[in-house]
Amino acid sequence: MSRKPVDKQQPTECRQAVWEWIRRNGTLPFFINDIAREIRLEESSIREYLTGLVNAGYLERSGNHRNFSASTYTLIKNTGIDAPRVRKDGTPVTQGIGRRNMWNAMQVLKSFSPVDLAFNAKTETHIIAASEAISYCNALWTAGYLVRHPDGKYSLIPAMWTGPHPPQIQRTKQVYDPNLQRVVWARVESGAE
Amino acid sequence: MPQPASNVNGTVAALNNVILAATCMERLVNASSHLPKIGVLYGRAGLGKSSAAIYLMNRYNAYRIECKSVWNRKTVLTEILKRMAIKPAPTMPEMLDQICTQLMVSGRPLIVDEMDHLVKKNAVEVIRDIHDGAGQHPILLIGEENFPTALNSWERVDSRVLDWSPVQPLDLEDAKLLAEFYCRKVSVADDLLEHIHQQSGGSARRICTNLELVEEMSLRQGLDSIDRAKWGAQPLYTGKAPVRGRK
Numbered sequence: 001m002s003r004k005p006v007d008k009q010q011p012t013e014c015r016q017a018v019w020e021w022i023r024r025n026g027t028l029p030f031f032i033n034d035i036a037r038e039i040r041l042e043e044s045s046i047r048e049y050l051t052g053l054v055n056a057g058y059l060e061r062s063g064n065h066r067n068f069s070a071s072t073y074t075l076i077k078n079t080g081i082d083a084p085r086v087r088k089d090g091t092p093v094t095q096g097i098g099r100r101n102m103w104n105a106m107q108v109l110k111s112f113s114p115v116d117l118a119f120n121a122k123t124e125t126h127i128i129a130a131s132e133a134i135s136y137c138n139a140l141w142t143a144g145y146l147v148r149h150p151d152g153k154y155s156l157i158p159a160m161w162t163g164p165h166p167p168q169i170q171r172t173k174q175v176y177d178p179n180l181q182r183v184v185w186a187r188v189e190s191g192a193e
Numbered sequence: 194m195p196q197p198a199s200n201v202n203g204t205v206a207a208l209n210n211v212i213l214a215a216t217c218m219e220r221l222v223n224a225s226s227h228l229p230k231i232g233v234l235y236g237r238a239g240l241g242k243s244s245a246a247i248y249l250m251n252r253y254n255a256y257r258i259e260c261k262s263v264w265n266r267k268t269v270l271t272e273i274l275k276r277m278a279i280k281p282a283p284t285m286p287e288m289l290d291q292i293c294t295q296l297m298v299s300g301r302p303l304i305v306d307e308m309d310h311l312v313k314k315n316a317v318e319v320i321r322d323i324h325d326g327a328g329q330h331p332i333l334l335i336g337e338e339n340f341p342t343a344l345n346s347w348e349r350v351d352s353r354v355l356d357w358s359p360v361q362p363l364d365l366e367d368a369k370l371l372a373e374f375y376c377r378k379v380s381v382a383d384d385l386l387e388h389i390h391q392q393s394g395g396s397a398r399r400i401c402t403n404l405e406l407v408e409e410m411s412l413r414q415g416l417d418s419i420d421r422a423k424w425g426a427q428p429l430y431t432g433k434a435p436v437r438g439r440k
Binding site: 078079080081082100101104105107108109115116119120121122123124125126127163164165179 | 204205206243244246247248250251252257259275276277278279294295298299300301306374375401
């Protein structure tokens with residue numbers, strides 16, 4: 001099943017919930033059904049995430065390799081509260097890194113133009129285009145996170161630092177804040193809802 | 194995972210002070226387990242310590258707090274927990290445990306920016322508690338130029354410093370790098386860049402401001418390239434008196 005838009009998910013039906021379940025369970029071996037009973041996520045999604053965690057070396061899988069529900073998993077690498085972002089093959093998910101880098105940079109820079117932001121948020125492994133910085137600044141300004149100064153520079157409003165996770169711009173042009181777990185801005189269109 | 198810098202051209206990673214900070218962080222992260230792992234990055238304002246901090250956050254996935262003059266020991270702990278998205282426990286010893294556990298299991302370094310404020314508030318020991326409690330965890334302290342002297346009187350923290358890194362005024366290479374990034378529409382000749390660099394006193398902040406000024410003025414005059422002669426005696430931000438207070 002395709003993934004639901006992030007604002008339509010319940011807190012109990014995301015990868016973070018799966019990871020938290022695994023950490024609570026500790027180093028005891030568990031079956032996929034143990035998770036599926038408590039987390040309201042499609043079993044196929046849980047399986048995909050567990051496979052990613054196994055391939056990335058967070059979990060160890062033993063038992064029947066043909067049959068997912070008959071094999072047990074054990075936590076072997078606990079990296080703290082943040083759910084590891086891995087693909088099915090175990091490689092790290094890179095989507096959203098640019099946004100995270102910019103969100104980090106905004107807290108540090110007291111006032112910044114999109115150019116400043118792109119320059120400071122760039123690393124050798126992740127390039128940020130000026131256009132990306134412009135659209136992110138604009139979205140966060142619209143959603144009330146940033147103030148815009150007359151010279152075109154922006155500042156992050158200190159109280160609007162809602163947490164370590166960068167607000168996301170959804171495909172529908174809503175702004176979703178994963179720290180608050182809600183949509184903080186949506187374009188009002190006549191006839192919608 | 195951090196890899197050796199390869200494609201650093203045109204990124205903040207090529208600035209000398211960022212390289213300095215990254216080298217310091219590498220030493221902390223790679224130091225053998227019995228060594229203390231506190232690093233100190235210090236120098237006057239405007240030399241790019243903040244840019245370095247952003248780079249380290251993004252590159253090493255580090256947690257960072259920025260201390261304020263009104264903070265006490267408890268605020269330090271709650272602010273770190275906020276950065277970790279962990280709900281603070283009711284007492285300070287429990288909060289300390291929460292922080293140490295998360296640092297140890299995640300392996301993410303901690304950056305304490307504007308550390309000068311903690312020295313004044315006698316809250317330095319809390320940093321030592323975190324460092325020791327998390328099993329000699331890499332912590333980078335960032336402060337102003339006289340920060341090392343102030344830290345001297347805190348023997349138990351001072352003795353745990355593995356690396357002292359003083360940030361330097363920007364050199365001409367750094368200024369060139371900034372010009373490549375900040376002046377995309379106008380080409381700035383080397384002699385004017387030298388002039389800007391000299392007038393800015395090696396401050397990253399002022400070099401950027403001046404580059405933006407030069408680009409804007411040139412565009413207004415319809416120029417797509419500018420040198421020292423064309424710029425003439427127009428003023429630049431130097432940070433000295435009449436223009437003091439302007440960034």
